[in-house]
Amino acid sequence: MKVEDMPKDDANALEGKTSFIQYAVDKEGNYVQEKSPGFEPQNIALAQAWDEVKERTASALEEVIHGDKSPIYFFMCKEMMDVKILAEYMNLPRWRVKKHLKGKNFPEINSKILQEYAKVLSIDSNDLLSFEASKWR
Amino acid sequence: MEIETIDFKHSMAAHCENGVTSNLLRYYGIELSEPMIFGLGSGLFFTYLPFLKLNGAPVSSFRPMPGRIFHRINKVLGIKMKVSSFRSSPQKAMQALDSLLTQKTPVGMVVGVYHLSYFPAPLRFHFNAHNIVAYGKKNGQYLISDPIMENPEWLSEEDLKRVRYAKGTYKPKGKMYSIESVSQDYNLPQAIKKSIKYTAMMMVKAPGPVIGYRGIRLLAKGIEKWPQKYDAKKASRYLGSVIRMQEEIGTGGAGFRFLYAAFLQESSKLLHSDKLATLSNEMTEIGDLWRTFAVNAGRVVKNRTSNGESYHSISEELKEIALREKDFFTKLYQLKL
Numbered sequence: 198m199k200v201e202d203m204p205k206d207d208a209n210a211l212e213g214k215t216s217f218i219q220y221a222v223d224k225e226g227n228y229v230q231e232k233s234p235g236f237e238p239q240n241i242a243l244a245q246a247w248d249e250v251k252e253r254t255a256s257a258l259e260e261v262i263h264g265d266k267s268p269i270y271f272f273m274c275k276e277m278m279d280v281k282i283l284a285e286y287m288n289l290p291r292w293r294v295k296k297h298l299k300g301k302n303f304p305e306i307n308s309k310i311l312q313e314y315a316k317v318l319s320i321d322s323n324d325l326l327s328f329e330a331s332k333w334r
Numbered sequence: 335m336e337i338e339t340i341d342f343k344h345s346m347a348a349h350c351e352n353g354v355t356s357n358l359l360r361y362y363g364i365e366l367s368e369p370m371i372f373g374l375g376s377g378l379f380f381t382y383l384p385f386l387k388l389n390g391a392p393v394s395s396f397r398p399m400p401g402r403i404f405h406r407i408n409k410v411l412g413i414k415m416k417v418s419s420f421r422s423s424p425q426k427a428m429q430a431l432d433s434l435l436t437q438k439t440p441v442g443m444v445v446g447v448y449h450l451s452y453f454p455a456p457l458r459f460h461f462n463a464h465n466i467v468a469y470g471k472k473n474g475q476y477l478i479s480d481p482i483m484e485n486p487e488w489l490s491e492e493d494l495k496r497v498r499y500a501k502g503t504y505k506p507k508g509k510m511y512s513i514e515s516v517s518q519d520y521n522l523p524q525a526i527k528k529s530i531k532y533t534a535m536m537m538v539k540a541p542g543p544v545i546g547y548r549g550i551r552l553l554a555k556g557i558e559k560w561p562q563k564y565d566a567k568k569a570s571r572y573l574g575s576v577i578r579m580q581e582e583i584g585t586g587g588a589g590f591r592f593l594y595a596a597f598l599q600e601s602s603k604l605l606h607s608d609k610l611a612t613l614s615n616e617m618t619e620i621g622d623l624w625r626t627f628a629v630n631a632g633r634v635v636k637n638r639t640s641n642g643e644s645y646h647s648i649s650e651e652l653k654e655i656a657l658r659e660k661d662f663f664t665k666l667y668q669l670k671l
Binding site: 216221 | 600
């Protein structure tokens with residue numbers, strides 16, 4: 198890659214906080230380190246990954262509203278976790294976490310465990326205790 | 335607790351492991367460029383593991399296992415490094431960090447990026463093989479040199495503990511490392527020759543179909559079949575994952591190929607080898623092919639087309655790359671330096 202071909206496709210992936218370091222050949226044929234704000238295919242692939250998270254989170258919200266899933270499930274999807282990672286963060290066996298994800302079991306979870314979930318999922322415990330779907334649309 | 339800031343120079347790098355290694359070595363008086371670190375650490379690699387899924391897509395990787403670059407560098411340069419991890423005691427892990435910092439030793443750590451508060455949000459996924467260096471502490475905040483960031487960053491004790499104990503694939507488990515001693519009389523030309531041989535060997539001689547140019551060929555064959563095997567969404571997600579591995583933060587472009595070409599160029603000057611200079615140019619050409627592949631694959635992802643034709647054509651591109659890399663690394667392997 199030549200320095201003049203350095204990709205300049207800024208999709209704000211770095212929020213202005215930093216740049217991507219790339220290596221390219223200058224006019225004399227020497228490799229130099231250059232800064233780039235992004236590369237189109239990379240931005241496309243990144244957007245694809247985020248679209249998927251959004252889709253998964255939106256459908257999780259519907260399932261919570263329906264009562265099939267507990268609010269914990271919604272926040273788990275929002276935090277891009279699966280049962281395995283969530284169970285590891287909670288330090289609980291997977292079967293217990295799976296139980297907590299079901300809508301019908303949610304009212305029985307004690308408040309101490311709910312607080313722990315809130316911490317792991319980076320939310321206020323009230324967001325779980327009095328879950329309001331409209332807040333997360 | 336306050337710990338005096340160590341006189342440590344932060345600098346950016348394309349890849350975190352290169353950057354941390356190069357910043358740590360500089361502190362101990364060894365000045366090496368990022369491409370040199372990358373080359374000496376035999377960082378160039380390829381593997382495609384269709385049977386192993388990460389974030390719901392088969393794993394393709396342009397780098398060896400996290401930690402390999404350090405390991406190789408230490409080996410070829412005769413550096414003594416102390417590595418420790420604290421499986422289940424975050425408290426101890428933080429104490430050990432403070433105690434090293436008090437002794438004016440900058441400390442490298444493996445962390446997850448998901449909860450790394452200063453990191454750009456669009457890049458925060460559950461990825462656990464990121465490397466940073468701590469070199470000071472003030473008002474409960476650690477001073478962090480992260481090679482991906484323009485400037486040093488502050489990170490709270492709570493946040494640092496959280497990222498050192500990130501969960502998911504490749505848990506860091508509080509892993510940290512520091513240099514115990516370096517030898518100033520290492521033989522750079524010898525180290526270069528050794529690591530070139532090692533890289534070339536991995537790319538052409540590794541047994542089985544998943545590593546080196548054979549891995550690229552296997553991925554090409556896989557891509558060709560994706561539109562028949564999976565629905566449009568899944569096929570395009572798999573392809574998106576390949577692009578991300580190749581171009582997302584840390585590769586310096588084209589899955590490290592440009593970094594390696596830069597290493598070969600620097601080495602050609604040090605060893606006065608015209609042949610290496612020619613091979614560096616050739617690696618640049620191969621890097622450009624990878625880049626074109628990414629552009630075309632990106633278009634397939636964007637158009638959400640699942641027609642076999644578009645997948646077939648990028649698969650052909652990749653087969654061509656596999657052939658070029660086979661030829662290239664065979665020449666490199668046989669090169670008498």
